[in-house]
Amino acid sequence: MNTLQNLIGGVWQDARGAGFHDVVNPATEEAVARCPSGSPEDVRLAVDAAAAAQPAWAALPVADRVARLTRWADTVAAHAGELAEAECREMGKPVALGTAFIGGAAQAFKVAVAEALDYPFEETIAGPDGGSTTIVRNPLGVTAVIVPWNFPVPMTLGALGPLLAAGNTVVLKPSERSPLSAARLLELMDLPPGVVNLVLGDSRAGAPLAADERIGLVHFTGSVEAGRKVGAQSGGLLHRSILELGGKDPVIVDAGVDPAATAAAVAFGAFANTGQICTSMERIYVHQDVAEPFVAALVEAAGAYPAGDVLGPLVDRRQRDVVVRHVTDAVERGATVRAGGVVPEGPGFYYPATVLTGVDESMLVMTEETFGPVAPVAVVSSFEEGLERAGASRYGLAATVYTTDPAHAAAARRIPAGVVWVNQWQGGGPERLYEPAGDSGMGATGARAAYDAATRPTSIHLAPLA
Ligand code: NAD
Numbered sequence: 067m068n069t070l071q072n073l074i075g076g077v078w079q080d081a082r083g084a085g086f087h088d089v090v091n092p093a094t095e096e097a098v099a100r101c102p103s104g105s106p107e108d109v110r111l112a113v114d115a116a117a118a119a120q121p122a123w124a125a126l127p128v129a130d131r132v133a134r135l136t137r138w139a140d141t142v143a144a145h146a147g148e149l150a151e152a153e154c155r156e157m158g159k160p161v162a163l164g165t166a167f168i169g170g171a172a173q174a175f176k177v178a179v180a181e182a183l184d185y186p187f188e189e190t191i192a193g194p195d196g197g198s199t200t201i202v203r204n205p206l207g208v209t210a211v212i213v214p215w216n217f218p219v220p221m222t223l224g225a226l227g228p229l230l231a232a233g234n235t236v237v238l239k240p241s242e243r244s245p246l247s248a249a250r251l252l253e254l255m256d257l258p259p260g261v262v263n264l265v266l267g268d269s270r271a272g273a274p275l276a277a278d279e280r281i282g283l284v285h286f287t288g289s290v291e292a293g294r295k296v297g298a299q300s301g302g303l304l305h306r307s308i309l310e311l312g313g314k315d316p317v318i319v320d321a322g323v324d325p326a327a328t329a330a331a332v333a334f335g336a337f338a339n340t341g342q343i344c345t346s347m348e349r350i351y352v353h354q355d356v357a358e359p360f361v362a363a364l365v366e367a368a369g370a371y372p373a374g375d376v377l378g379p380l381v382d383r384r385q386r387d388v389v390v391r392h393v394t395d396a397v398e399r400g401a402t403v404r405a406g407g408v409v410p411e412g413p414g415f416y417y418p419a420t421v422l423t424g425v426d427e428s429m430l431v432m433t434e435e436t437f438g439p440v441a442p443v444a445v446v447s448s449f450e451e452g453l454e455r456a457g458a459s460r461y462g463l464a465a466t467v468y469t470t471d472p473a474h475a476a477a478a479r480r481i482p483a484g485v486v487w488v489n490q491w492q493g494g495g496p497e498r499l500y501e502p503a504g505d506s507g508m509g510a511t512g513a514r515a516a517y518d519a520a521t522r523p524t525s526i527h528l529a530p531l532a
Contacts, residue, residue: 067097067098068099068100069086069099069100069101070100070102072265072266073249073263074111074260074263074265075111075119075260076258077259080102081102081104081266081267082105082107083102083103083104083108083267083270083271085102085103086100086102086103087100087101087103087268089245091158092157092158092382093158093413093414094413095413095414095415098156098246099246101245101267102266103267104242104265104266104267104269104274105267105270105271108265108266109237109265109271109274109275109278110274112263112264112265113237113278113280115259115263116208116235116263117207117235118260119235119261120235120260122258123233123258123261124233124234126233128182128183128187128231129183131182131233132182132231135227135231136180138254138255138256138257139172139173139175139176139179139223141255141256142172142219142251142254143168143169145250146165146172147165148250149164149168149219150163150164150168152250153168153244153246155246156244157216157218158340158381158415159339159378160376160377160378162375163339163378167219168220170220171220171223171224172223174223174227174496175223175224175226175227177496178224178227178228178231179228179230179231181231181513181514181516182231182232182517185203186203187204187521188200188202188203193527197528198527198528199526199527199528201523201525201526202523202526203517203518203524204521204522204524205233205522206282206283206306206521207234207280207282208235208237208280208282209235209236209281209520210236210237210238210239210278210281210283211229211236211239211285212239212275212284212285212286212287212288212296213239213288214244215240215243215244215381216339216342216437217343218240218241218247219247219248221287222238222248222251223251225285226262228520229285229520230261232517232520232521234282234520235260235261235263236261236262236263237265238263238264239267239271239275240266241288242266242268245266248264249266272292272296273295273299276296281303282305282522283306283308283519283520284296284300284307284308286308286310287310287344288310290311290505293310293311293507297508307508307509308508308519309509310506310509311344311502311505311506311507312437313344313345313461313462313502313506314348314349314433314435314436314459314461315348315461315463315466315483316348316349316455316456316457316466317335317456317466317468317491318446318465318467318469318478319350319351319352319356319360319468320353320356320452320468320469320470320471321354321355322355322356322470323468323469325359325360326359326363328360328363328468329363329366329367331468331490331491332347332350332364332367332441332468333367333370333371334491335466335491336348336350336439336441337368337439340379340439341389341439342380342381342438344463345485347466348431348435348436348440349442349444349456350442351445352444352446353445353448353449354446357443360443361423364404364421364441364443365404365421368405368406368421368441369405369419371418371439373410373416373418377416377439379414379415379416380415380417380438381415385437385438386415386417388438389417389436389437389440392431392436392440393420393422393431393440395429395431396431396432397422399426400424401422401423401442402422402424403420403422405418405421406419406420406421406439407422417438417439418439419439419441420439420441422440422441422442422443423443425443427455427458432444433459456481457480457481457482460504460505461503461504461505461506462482462483462484462504462505463502463503463507464483464486464487465478465481466486466487466488467486467488467489468489469488475489482503482504484500484501484502484503484507485500496513497512498512498513499512499513499514
């Protein structure tokens with residue numbers, strides 16, 4: 067079986083640490099590769115290489131950096147299918163879905179790096195006394211990107227673009243569960259040695275990386291639990307961190323909507339990627355006037371997500387156990403299973419598209435991130451009740467509202483979340499600017515904010531020369 071290597075200073079090399087683990091295909095439960103589990107020595111070497119490469123990378127004209135990064139994105143787009151196959155082997159995402167997301171992420175990467183061409187890395191403002199202030203926004207130096215397994219390639223590209231275009235170098239640590247696509251992504255890269263380095267492993271690599279005092283910023287995407295640790299470490303070092311963490315996203319289905327069309331949209335929001343999206347719809351509040359036809363249509367829509375090419379397996383047994391625990395807890399507290407809810411026979415960590423009714427906030431499935439294909443539906447007597455219950459969560463990643471009432475569409479902004487979608491889900495282009503609320507993280511990102519995070523401003527005040 068293939069043993070994966072780190073990429074340090076442009077050289078693929080064996081990890082120094084002694085620990086290894088198997089990467090397991092969740093559809094077959096078979097090991098597909100052997101992955102280093104990480105060590106402080108591997109991290110130290112990668113940070114050394116990133117630090118050595120950074121001055122020359124930052125000294126390149128912005129347009130050159132953007133051109134090289136754009137070429138990489140084009141190569142990634144041309145290999146989207148192959149990368150999606152790697153994602154499928156390591157974490158179970160259906161290849162068609164993975165290919166579409168990787169193609170979209172390559173395009174978004176190009177837009178994000180092109181933003182550097184307009185970003186004011188240096189601007190001079192004239193002062194009233196004949197002097198001036200010049201603001202220089204310098205890169206932070208070496209940065210760390212730590213990503214989860216649920217969208218391995220898109221999450222990595224999303225974090226890397228502005229950091230690299232701004233002149234930083236990166237040590238990338240993918241999830242220990244999805245190293246295959248990360249390695250292939252970097253094989254496709256043609257950037258100077260050391261600009262992006264790959265350190266494989268779990269928290270044995272992630273923790274020393276976040277704790278390295280040479281790291282200017284940690285861009286962390288993952289669970290609330292690990293994000294808190296990374297944030298505490300960065301804070302202790304007085305370093306910056308962007309934390310994009312878990313969610314328990316609500317959706318409000320208002321009276322007056324088309325029940326069948328809305329149910330189809332909600333089914334996609336709850337079941338796509340087997341519910342393993344940070345912004346999956348995990349709590350559904352439906353107005354009593356439309357509840358019955360909506361639930362009937364949602365149950366029918368769940369039937370359009372058969373296990374296999376449409377609904378992949380969960381990433382591993384541990385994740386499926388979480389889903390089973392949440393559904394079992396809900397049923398024990400009085401919920402009704404309207405579709406799915408039973409672990410299938412046979413190999414693979416599959417779980418069916420599941421619809422629950424009769425749920426409330428005493429249940430784990432309505433309060434903790436499930437990260438599985440479960441749509442729990444609560445009936446509300448008014449849109450206002452839906453808004454209140456949607457907002458009453460420790461998470462605040464995103465929220466969705468389906469309504470035909472303009473006043474209700476306007477009121478959607480009262481939900482504390484980084485993103486609020488109205489009558490759509492996952493929309494928004496490169497202008498999208500957001501910061502998660504509550505336990506879902508911190509640090510504004512998207513659009514120009516990503517460049518503000520990737521640089522540190524210095525103001526040079528020049529008095530009129532005598
Ligand atoms: P995780 O927190 O277990 O792991 C995420 C990454 O952090 C992995 O690379 C892991 O090895 C690393 N890590 C773990 N402990 C660490 C530590 N102490 N120090 C440094 N690094 C550490 O999360 P996961 O299971 O891989 O991913 C699923 C979670 O990610 C879900 O909660 C999901 O909502 C969240 N997520 C959030 C977003 C977002 O944009 N907000 C996007 C995708 C996923």
